[in-house]
Amino acid sequence: MKIDFNKNKDGLVPAIIQDASTKNVLMLGYMNKESYEQTIATKKVTFFSRSKKRLWKKGEESGNILNLVDIKSDCDHDALLITVDPVGPTCHTGSDTCWDQENKSSFGFLSQLEEVIRNRKENQEDSKSYVASLFRKGMNKIAQKVGEEAVEVVIEAKDDNEELFLNESADLLFHYLILLQAKGYTLKDVEEVLKSRV
CATH class of the missing domain: 3.10.20.810 (Phosphoribosyl-AMP cyclohydrolase)
Incomplete structure (x- = not known):
């Protein structure tokens, strides 16, 4: 070099x-x-x-x-x-970084979306949002929505309408993030499982 x-x-x-x-x-x-x-x-x-x-x-x-x-x-x-x-914190002060930030994974917009979902979950009684309504309906309804969206992704994958496929994929990912939160997890937990398999 x-x-x-x-x-x-x-x-x-x-x-x-x-x-x-x-x-x-x-x-x-x-x-x-x-x-x-x-x-x-x-x-x-x-x-x-x-x-x-x-x-x-x-x-x-x-x-x-x-x-x-x-x-x-x-x-x-x-x-x-x-x-x-x-290995361990990087800064001599004991912080993860020299900017005093936690060195954790960020998934960009998906992390922001997770935060919105978490907020709607925590304030579900005061919110009229779709996400809050799913949390109020409980685990069975949330899991059912993930299943429905997964089936729709499979159906659209077999067709030639790329726009519909991407929209259904977005719906599946969105509802999966809700399911993770309902179970008390985030994308970080899934990342750790995947990293352990490499």
């Missing part, structure tokens, strides 16, 4: 550290050529510490190491994106 360590007078390039699984940014460090080569050789992320003026393997004292997954250079070859499998 081409990396321009000579672009700056100090011979350092910024290294953005990202969790390979959650895709969250964990920290920013700096690497020189030697720390980069040591990272490649050991598969443990090693930085050049600007304060200590020496190589510094993340977790050398705390044990909270960063196992290397992949390294990419940016278009100018003067910054790195390093994906890792972290």
Whole structure:
């Protein structure tokens, strides 16, 4: 990989550290050529510490190491994106990230939708929403709706109307998210099961 360590007078390039699984940014460090080569050789992320003026393997004292997954250079070859499998919290403060955020999976819009469903579940008596009405009708009705939507997806999969297939797929996913919440689970729980099978 081409990396321009000579672009700056100090011979350092910024290294953005990202969790390979959650895709969250964990920290920013700096690497020189030697720390980069040591990272490649050991598969443990090693930085050049600007304060200590020496190589510094993340977790050398705390044990909270960063196992290397992949390294990419940016278009100018003067910054790195390093994906890792972290062991323990990344920040020296004990936080998961150096931005004091929990390093948990986020499913983008689906996580937002889960939050809406959770809110409707918790406030079902005060809500006239469709989701709240399903929660009021109970588990049998929610499970029945998932079954109905699954059958409709299968039917549309065998036809050629892609728009109907995608709409039924959206309905199935939506009702499945409701069922997960009714059972006390989220997509994160399903993700953990799938990860354990890899």
